Amino acid sequence: MALPDTEEIRFDLQIIGSTIEPGSKVLDLGCGSGDLLVWLEKNKSVQCTGIEQDKVKAAHCIARGLSVLQGDLNEEVEDYPSCSFDYVILSQTLQQVFEPARLLHSLARIGRKVVVSFPNFSHYSSRLQLLVKGSAPKNDQLPYAWYDTPNIRVITLRDFRKFSRDVGYTIVKEIAINTNPANSEGHIVHFFTNIRATYGIYVIEKTE
Numbered sequence: 001m002a003l004p005d006t007e008e009i010r011f012d013l014q015i016i017g018s019t020i021e022p023g024s025k026v027l028d029l030g031c032g033s034g035d036l037l038v039w040l041e042k043n044k045s046v047q048c049t050g051i052e053q054d055k056v057k058a059a060h061c062i063a064r065g066l067s068v069l070q071g072d073l074n075e076e077v078e079d080y081p082s083c084s085f086d087y088v089i090l091s092q093t094l095q096q097v098f099e100p101a102r103l104l105h106s107l108a109r110i111g112r113k114v115v116v117s118f119p120n121f122s123h124y125s126s127r128l129q130l131l132v133k134g135s136a137p138k139n140d141q142l143p144y145a146w147y148d149t150p151n152i153r154v155i156t157l158r159d160f161r162k163f164s165r166d167v168g169y170t171i172v173k174e175i176a177i178n179t180n181p182a183n184s185e186g187h188i189v190h191f192f193t194n195i196r197a198t199y200g201i202y203v204i205e206k207t208e
Contacts, residue, residue, distance in 0.1 A: 011186040024086035034061035122156035
């Protein structure tokens with residue numbers, strides 16, 4: 001699957017972009033070099049803001065003409081008034097957050113909807129490594145060894161569904177995808193998602 005007029009952005013970002021309504025106001029947390037923000041501005045006429053902790057990446061975003069703050073996303077989001085955005089995007093970052101429930105509470109306060117994506121730890125390749133090798137899984141989506149990984153937790157699709165219910169969020173949309181090693185191409189997975197998907201993408205909102 002590919003979106004029309006898609007530039008060279010990761011497949012998971014293509015799918016996230018497809019969930020955003022044209023003309024929306026968007027905050028992208030951990031926006032990296034700004035590829036998704038550029039795509040959204042060009043193809044969806046979205047008013048974009050980003051937060052990126054890495055100084056080099058944040059500077060690159062600014063050089064591209066993007067509105068990006070350099071700082072810790074956990075701290076920066078507290079400065080925004082309630083309902084500042086239509087969408088807040090947290091892409092491949094949740095597994096690195098110390099207090100995910102607290103962060104999502106803040107994101108649901110400042111955004112009408114929250115888009116969350118993460119590597120699926122229950123993909124069959126991870127299960128096979130545990131079964132056959134008896135060691136911590138390492139693959140294209142989780143490329144670090146256990147001792148040098150920035151990920152402080154592992155998440156499965158089933159875990160996130162339960163987490164959302166437990167902390168009071170409604171899942172508006174769930175998209176499971178399977179990607180190639182470079183994450184440049186992929187497809188949507190419809191069956192046995194907890195085993196076959198490399199990434200989960202969720203659009204959630206606070207339950208009334």
